[in-house]
Amino acid sequence: MSAILEVEALNKQYSGSSFALKDVSFAIPYGSIVGFIGENGAGKSTTMGSILGTLQKDSGSIQIFDEEMDPDKTNIKESIGVVFDDIHLPGGITVDKLGQVFNNIYQQWNQKTFDYYIDFFSLPKKKKISGFSRGMSMKLSVAVALSHDAKLLILDEATAGLDPTGRDELLDVLKTFVIGEERSILLSSHITSDIEKIADSLIFIKNGELLLKVEKETLLNQYAILQCKQYEFEHIEKNLIITYKRSGDEMEVLVSDREQVPASIKTKAFSIDDITLLLMRGEEV
Numbered sequence: 001m002s003a004i005l006e007v008e009a010l011n012k013q014y015s016g017s018s019f020a021l022k023d024v025s026f027a028i029p030y031g032s033i034v035g036f037i038g039e040n041g042a043g044k045s046t047t048m049g050s051i052l053g054t055l056q057k058d059s060g061s062i063q064i065f066d067e068e069m070d071p072d073k074t075n076i077k078e079s080i081g082v083v084f085d086d087i088h089l090p091g092g093i094t095v096d097k098l099g100q101v102f103n104n105i106y107q108q109w110n111q112k113t114f115d116y117y118i119d120f121f122s123l124p125k126k127k128k129i130s131g132f133s134r135g136m137s138m139k140l141s142v143a144v145a146l147s148h149d150a151k152l153l154i155l156d157e158a159t160a161g162l163d164p165t166g167r168d169e170l171l172d173v174l175k176t177f178v179i180g181e182e183r184s185i186l187l188s189s190h191i192t193s194d195i196e197k198i199a200d201s202l203i204f205i206k207n208g209e210l211l212l213k214v215e216k217e218t219l220l221n222q223y224a225i226l227q228c229k230q231y232e233f234e235h236i237e238k239n240l241i242i243t244y245k246r247s248g249d250e251m252e253v254l255v256s257d258r259e260q261v262p263a264s265i266k267t268k269a270f271s272i273d274d275i276t277l278l279l280m281r282g283e284e285v
């Protein structure tokens with residue numbers, strides 16, 4: 001068993017919309033954090049919803065803990081912790097009462113763990129949830145997701161709305177969650193610096209298609225963004241080129257192995273943000 005989640009040739013279309021997920025395939029190994037990156041409307045939430053079964057997929061296979069995903073199976077449902085950005089927690093009750101609600105829903109509910117995270121995130125226990133700020137609600141959702149012995153976390157924009165301290169705390173919690181190689185996380189975020197901090201590998205999606213799946217270390221240590229002219233571009237092996245973008249007579253080119261590119265071609269220091277921009281706006285060869 002090498003992957004906690006394996007998505008194979010996932011297709012999903014909405015009626016009345018031109019958007020479609022097209023043969024999306026990826027795997028999440030045990031003990032790893034996978035960052036899911038794409039622009040607004042790229043298909044991240046659709047992919048996550050299709051995995052969870054909250055959206056009906058058209059075709060493809062989703063293997064989770066080595067079985068075909070079935071959201072009606074209690075053991076599978078309990079093993080996945082979910083945080084979506086449109087949170088639906090009951091607003092009329094307090095955190096204290098919420099624990100009792102989830103105790104009735106989840107067989108594996110762990111009140112001690114929940115209390116620990118409520119204290120860790122400094123959330124008020126006696127205030128009605130409807131009075132929580134967006135960031136507080138996000139933290140509360142994360143506390144819930146972490147308190148029913150989930151093995152896989154699916155987090156859609158979970159760091160959105162958190163202040164820098166809150167984001168840092170959450171990233172620490174997530175890093176700790178995967179220690180021990182038994183648990184994994186799929187995390188989408190527009191804050192690529194968060195993903196850069198904690199992800200082991202990255203998946204980039206655009207218009208419903210995966211553009212790139214890569215280990216973060218490989219991306220940062222082996223890939224390069226070249227800055228060159230057209231005549232230099234001609235000297236780069238085409239199978240190394242992931243994407244390129246022209247701006248006047250200058251070009252930026254993302255290549256998969258900087259060692260295999262003529263040393264005379266200039267490279268630029270880059271972050272995952274730069275890679276994301278180039279992938280989203282660039283052309284394929």
Ligand SMILES: Nc1ncnc2c1ncn2[C@@H]1O[C@H](COP(=O)(O)OP(=O)(O)OP(=O)(O)O)[C@@H](O)[C@H]1O
Binds near residue numbers: 040
């Ligand atoms: N229920 C729906 N019916 C029709 N189209 C939909 C529906 N839900 C989403 N879409 C469309 O599917 C596409 C992908 O949306 P999705 O929410 O998966 O993107 P996303 O990558 O999560 O975006 P964001 O970063 O803005 O959250 C968009 O074009 C969106 O308008």
